[in-house]
Amino acid sequence: MTGWRSRLGQLTDLATVGALGTLGYLALVVAPPDAVQGDAQRLMYLHVPVAWLAYLSFGVTALASLLYLVPATRSLRWDLLAGASAEIGVVFTGLTILLGSIWARPVWGVWWTWDARLVTTAVLFFLFLGYLALRQVPAAPHVRARRAAVAGLVAVTDVPVVHLSVIWWRTLHQQPTVLNPELNPQIHGVMATTLLWGVVAFTLLYVTLLRHRYRLAGLEEQREELLLHQAVLERRGIAADPLVPVLSDAQSLPDTQTLSEAQR
């Protein structure tokens, strides 16, 4: 990694920690308790940005998948980016549902309700769990990338249809009984600022996590290649002594595509 990139990365890490710390202070100390919901409402400063991060992740996955599928921009980098982003997305979708449940229990009186947003988020969670399971299947890089890109795009296309059908389902058949999602349309100035700050902080967190996960994915790929190369050499009886000759040999390692072609 070049110097300025690494410095920029460190700066992002620091900014993320700072922004999250400030968010904690704003949410717990500065913002007033909600008139109706009391302190439970403070969970919103976490829940809303976490949900935003989850949707942002899947958006990036979809975009990267599309860029991989278009022949002009096809590169394994997009595939790694899509995978890294989807992992973050699944974790934060799970957190969104969890935080929402914890908040809903005191405020709505239930852990779960069949609200459109809740159902859509739950389906999204399962769609991308499947996507990640598909990515974990061992395959040549370009084969895996193509499978994942198609699955990722279908999953994202599915989301608006799921959302629309759940909205119709709930509004056409029965009125929302337990809750009205717009409990608090009039929002206090400090609350709005805190919420906005939360979104900024979590966007920074996303960039940081994505950067590290992407780097890690690249390293994982390299490790796979090295192990594969070593196995090939061992099979040929060239390198009985593991790792050391292979690592020195790594300089002349053929690139991913050639290796995967050879595999096939």
Add this chain to the structure above:
Amino acid sequence: MSFASPTTTHLAAERRGPGLLRGAMLVLVKDLRIEASSRVVTNQVIPFAGIVLLMFAFAVDPARQSLQGMAPGLFWIAVVLAAVLAVSRATAVENENGARDALRLSGLDPAAVFLGKVAAVAIQLVLLEVVLVIGVVVLYGFPIVAPGLLPASAAAPTVATAAAGVLYATLAGAIRSRETLLPLLALPVLAPVVLGAARAWSAAGEHSMGEAWRWVQLLTIFAAVLVAFGVATYSGLLEEA
């Protein structure tokens, strides 16, 4: 044909393969012929859907009133579960004896292969649905108040299920753990099918045709998107493995 991308049409023409519709027809006839001789769907998948229908009644209160209300939803869940098995079978026949390579080398447009397979699965699903409708009428006492609306509202979800199923089954076709992976991939995508089709049938049962029609429109768009997606990406999926 306007469906195929310029490259695929060009390649197909280069190989002097048949046109899109004719190619799809060939694959459709081939798949149906395999089914006619192996009878996997008629002898295994349809009975499976039947037993699912029966087990639902065991699990739910067997009083007729509650079963009647749930009949559309249970019907479509049985269809989707059975469809996962049917598409799994439709691509399994391509994985054996190098059939996938033969299909690739046949000069058929991959889009035609996709359309043919979707059509074959859809026809088998229609057969399954006919049997299941008899099942819900007899077992659950589901009243058919609008006989015209049932097939009209079943068409789009059937095509959507077949398209998503074939797409994912091909995607997972070469994977060793495909039996367990396919349901996880396909079922969340088919969530709108179960929801929409069940609502459309319920609405038709309550004589609110406007609402039923709205669901049919949504499902038609969904089916069209899935088919278009499959046509666009199938060549890549067929080439792998």
